[in-house]
Amino acid sequence: MSDPSPPVRTAVVGSGAIARGVHLPALADMGDRVHLAALVDVDEALVAETADAWGVRGRYTDVHAMLAAESPDLVVVCTPPVAHKDTVIAGLDAGAWVWCEKPPALSLAEYDEAAAHEGEHGPFAGYVFQHRFGSGAERLRRHIRQGTLGRPLVGVCNTLWYRDPEYFGVPWRGRWDTEGGGPSMGHGIHQMDLMLSLLGDWTEVTSVMSTIARPVQTEDVSMAIVRCESGAKISVTNSLLSPRQTSYLRFDFEDATVELEHLYGYDNAHWRWTPAPHADQEGAVASWQPEENVPSSHRAQLGSLLDSMERGERPRASGHDGRRALELVAGMYQSAVLGETVRRRELTPESGFYHSMYGGDARAAASALTRTEPSTSA
Ligand SMILES: NC(=O)c1ccc[n+]([C@@H]2O[C@H](COP(=O)([O-])OP(=O)(O)OC[C@H]3O[C@@H](n4cnc5c(N)ncnc54)[C@H](O)[C@@H]3O)[C@@H](O)[C@H]2O)c1
Numbered sequence: 001m002s003d004p005s006p007p008v009r010t011a012v013v014g015s016g017a018i019a020r021g022v023h024l025p026a027l028a029d030m031g032d033r034v035h036l037a038a039l040v041d042v043d044e045a046l047v048a049e050t051a052d053a054w055g056v057r058g059r060y061t062d063v064h065a066m067l068a069a070e071s072p073d074l075v076v077v078c079t080p081p082v083a084h085k086d087t088v089i090a091g092l093d094a095g096a097w098v099w100c101e102k103p104p105a106l107s108l109a110e111y112d113e114a115a116a117h118e119g120e121h122g123p124f125a126g127y128v129f130q131h132r133f134g135s136g137a138e139r140l141r142r143h144i145r146q147g148t149l150g151r152p153l154v155g156v157c158n159t160l161w162y163r164d165p166e167y168f169g170v171p172w173r174g175r176w177d178t179e180g181g182g183p184s185m186g187h188g189i190h191q192m193d194l195m196l197s198l199l200g201d202w203t204e205v206t207s208v209m210s211t212i213a214r215p216v217q218t219e220d221v222s223m224a225i226v227r228c229e230s231g232a233k234i235s236v237t238n239s240l241l242s243p244r245q246t247s248y249l250r251f252d253f254e255d256a257t258v259e260l261e262h263l264y265g266y267d268n269a270h271w272r273w274t275p276a277p278h279a280d281q282e283g284a285v286a287s288w289q290p291e292e293n294v295p296s297s298h299r300a301q302l303g304s305l306l307d308s309m310e311r312g313e314r315p316r317a318s319g320h321d322g323r324r325a326l327e328l329v330a331g332m333y334q335s336a337v338l339g340e341t342v343r344r345r346e347l348t349p350e351s352g353f354y355h356s357m358y359g360g361d362a363r364a365a366a367s368a369l370t371r372t373e374p375s376t377s378a
Pocket of ligand 1: 013014015016017018019040041042043046061063078079080081083101102103128130170186
């Protein structure tokens with residue numbers, strides 16, 4: 001029998017809410033597979049407090065100092081979006097694999113710049129899209145691959161969440177230069193990623209966005225119609241103004257409707273499967289029962305990432321597979337700001353929306369997002 005692999009020496013950069021609440025527990029759940037070697041945060045008191053609480057020896061306020069001293073195998077990036085790209089590049093250049101929180105970067109240009117620092121056989125950068133990894137989504141993915149549901153025809157992708165004005169008191173939120181965008185970029189990206197990871201690439205998008213009620217530079221509501229390469233049409237709504245919160249995905253295939261309704265995470269009970277009238281009702285329902293119940297979670301994605309590291313293979317939600325939702329978000333912003341339908345192939349370095357989600361002209365973006373149509377009443 002071969003010896004078990006040594007623990008993956010891991011460093012977490014950014015010791016704020018998501019690091020403490022989610023990543024550190026997920027890493028601890030990995031047991032002997034992971035050794036948490038170091039924490040980094042620009043806030044020295046916070047990093048010391050967090051390192052004490054989790055029994056971590058290495059504590060740093062600078063990522064480069066940490067990389068030089070610790071040579072980790074894996075860097076987990078939990079900083080605000082504005083620091084993602086440089087931290088991912090620093091980790092890759094130091095020879096570490098990287099797992100970075102969403103949104104992957106502030107723009108497609110940043111994403112591609114970071115990807116250019118990957119090696120042909122690793123290290124690779126993967127991005128946090130935890131909703132792909134629950135057993136309900138994995139079961140649906142297998143059905144789609146096997147073609148048992150017929151063609152996908154129609155989709156609904158709603159992220160209707162509520163964030164009060166105080167939520168935007170955190171200085172990096174609601175700003176183009178630090179968060180990169182509003183609910184399209186920071187909140188609905190999870191549902192859009194799950195939808196596209198199941199249905200494949202999109203070809204064109206028509207979108208409207210507004211800043212209706214929150215003290216932000218970006219939108220607080222966005223709506224879009226998306227056409228997929230398969231021909232399927234998806235309607236998307238992302239809102240931070242919806243008191244009864246829900247995350248809702250609906251897939252209408254030729255032979256069944258599959259729905260997922262949850263809020264911030266799901267298990268098998270959140271999925272619903274309705275066979276088409278012509279389908280074998282009992283057979284369809286029986287084939288839908290997943291044999292295990294794995295909730296969507298950072299833990300599930302981290303396990304998959306560690307498996308990829310062991311095999312030396314590009315992880316899921318990396319490369320083109322990690323970029324798809326960001327690309328749709330860029331297309332949505334271009335469509336909303338310019339008032340036109342955007343084709344995916346137009347999002348090249350020649351487009352201002354490749355370089356920043358607002359297209360580089362903050363005044364034009366602000367005017368498009370707050371535009372009110374002239375009243376037609378007398
Ligand atoms: N996957 C999810 O479901 C999910 C949920 C919430 C947040 N997030 C994402 O996680 C990231 C962090 O969000 P949060 O809520 O934890 O934010 P936060 O503000 O609570 O924490 C961020 C921490 O990063 C530190 N920091 C900032 N710049 C740094 C740098 N250059 N080097 C080291 N540390 C730095 C800050 O001091 C802060 O402690 C964001 O990208 C956010 O979108 C993901």
